[in-house]
Amino acid sequence: MVRALERAVALAAKDLRVEWRRREVLLPSASFGLLVALVLGLTQGAQPDRAPAMLWVALALAAVLLVERTTEREGEEGTLEALLLYPGSREDLFWGRWAALVVLLLVLGLALGLAQAVLFGVRLGPGWMRLAAAGLLASCGLAAVGALLSALLLNVRGGHLLMPLLLLPTCLPVLLAGIRLTEAALQGAPFGPWLGVLVVFDALFLLVGPPLFAAVAEG
Amino acid sequence: MLTSPPVVAEGLGRRFGRVVALRGVSLTVPAGTCLLLAGPNGAGKTTLLRILATALRPTEGRARVCGWDVVREASRVREVCAYLGSGGAYTALSGRENLHFAADMAGRPRALANRWLERVGLGSVADRPVATYSLGMRRRLALARVGLLEPAVLLADEPFVGLDEEGVGLVRELVDEVRRRGGGVILATHDWDRAQPLGDRVLVLRDGRPQPQEREASAGALW
Numbered sequence: 001m002v003r004a005l006e007r008a009v010a011l012a013a014k015d016l017r018v019e020w021r022r023r024e025v026l027l028p029s030a031s032f033g034l035l036v037a038l039v040l041g042l043t044q045g046a047q048p049d050r051a052p053a054m055l056w057v058a059l060a061l062a063a064v065l066l067v068e069r070t071t072e073r074e075g076e077e078g079t080l081e082a083l084l085l086y087p088g089s090r091e092d093l094f095w096g097r098w099a100a101l102v103v104l105l106l107v108l109g110l111a112l113g114l115a116q117a118v119l120f121g122v123r124l125g126p127g128w129m130r131l132a133a134a135g136l137l138a139s140c141g142l143a144a145v146g147a148l149l150s151a152l153l154l155n156v157r158g159g160h161l162l163m164p165l166l167l168l169p170t171c172l173p174v175l176l177a178g179i180r181l182t183e184a185a186l187q188g189a190p191f192g193p194w195l196g197v198l199v200v201f202d203a204l205f206l207l208v209g210p211p212l213f214a215a216v217a218e219g
Numbered sequence: 220m221l222t223s224p225p226v227v228a229e230g231l232g233r234r235f236g237r238v239v240a241l242r243g244v245s246l247t248v249p250a251g252t253c254l255l256l257a258g259p260n261g262a263g264k265t266t267l268l269r270i271l272a273t274a275l276r277p278t279e280g281r282a283r284v285c286g287w288d289v290v291r292e293a294s295r296v297r298e299v300c301a302y303l304g305s306g307g308a309y310t311a312l313s314g315r316e317n318l319h320f321a322a323d324m325a326g327r328p329r330a331l332a333n334r335w336l337e338r339v340g341l342g343s344v345a346d347r348p349v350a351t352y353s354l355g356m357r358r359r360l361a362l363a364r365v366g367l368l369e370p371a372v373l374l375a376d377e378p379f380v381g382l383d384e385e386g387v388g389l390v391r392e393l394v395d396e397v398r399r400r401g402g403g404v405i406l407a408t409h410d411w412d413r414a415q416p417l418g419d420r421v422l423v424l425r426d427g428r429p430q431p432q433e434r435e436a437s438a439g440a441l442w
């Protein structure tokens with residue numbers, strides 16, 4: 001158990017350190033997300049009540065880019081095989097990749113959220129903590145699906161093209177829950193059943209994700 | 220000393236769609252020995268090594284590494300086996316960071332990683348990003364990564380590429396250490412002159428098939 005945790009932490013720390021040095025995933029993803037938010041704002045109107053939906057659509061599209069690039073980078077440097085051949089359970093690799101993705105998605109969400117708040121003139125008010133909780137839960141779910149898909153698409157030709165096709169539909173519940181919870185947080189209304197949807201989604205993917213990742217990576 | 224032979228394979232084969240990359244390979248690597256794998260490009264040498272390392276599943280036959288089945292007990296195989304392939308390093312990280320990561324992933328102490336950095340001659344550049352390393356330095360880093368795993372079975376694919384004479388000496392030391400521990404080595408190479416002194420036996424592959432014994436003696440001609 002301790003060894004598994006150490007391996008997961010080592011992988012997550014490595015992923016984040018590489019990203020900090022190269023800044024080739026977060027920056028382009030955030031820029032892309034911001035562009036999507038701007039285009040949506042310009043075409044649909046920048047009213048504050050539309051901000052939650054536009055934020056989450058922008059975040060979901062940017063997350064696709066982020067997950068895809070994080071996965072691809074391992075293949076480009078020829079380090080994937082060595083990573084898979086280290087002794088130990090491959091479930092640890094899922095947890096490591098998941099943890100790194102959660103951190104990256106949280107930073108991405110924070111950047112896009114602040115940009116949206118300025119662009120759409122949204123006042124966060126006292127609901128920011130509930131918003132942060134919803135963002136954390138959504139990031140955990142997105143990261144779990146992303147980590148799982150990263151193994152599924154390891155040996156698939158054109159896997160980077162399949163990533164959005166699989167990630168977006170699978171994460172639709174997260175997207176919808178994120179929008180509803182953000183609306184509720186901004187209006188000071190109760191979270192309602194969407195919080196349960198997000199919790200169940202996270203629990204499901206964090207439960208089946210690791211063994212499925214290990215089985216798929218085994219080929 | 221191992222109780223089972225380091226490597227045993229029976230009728231091992233691998234297809235990629237319609238292409239047969241490997242067929243009917245049976246071999247045994249006894250404890251304390253090194254098998255040289257020879258053959259022209261595309262003969263199936265890398266495929267064979269990757270199957271034994273559990274990076275690839277065989278489509279026919281079976282193989283055991285230290286008694287563990289490479290398909291059903293792949294995670295056990297990975298605990299005793301190291302694959303030295305063409306795999307790279309994280310170029311944004313330093314040599315030390317790369318090796319510390321390898322130590323963390325393999326459950327080895329970081330002090331051992333530091334010792335290996337010195338041993339392969341990278342001690343003075345250990346904190347430089349790998350992006351600034353030459354090919355030879357990257358190969359030495361790969362040697363250090365495999366060395367710190369202290370494997371019972373070493374599968375080395377073209378280990379001499381990019382190395383100077385000192386680097387070749389490191390490969391020889393690594394092979395000797397595995398043999399002294401009672402493990403086994405399979406070394407695939409085109410560099411006959413450097414490989415010959417290390418090998419106890421030779422297996423020649425051509426078009427994915429093992430060649431008859433009488434051709435082994437002239438393996439050098441196939442490199």
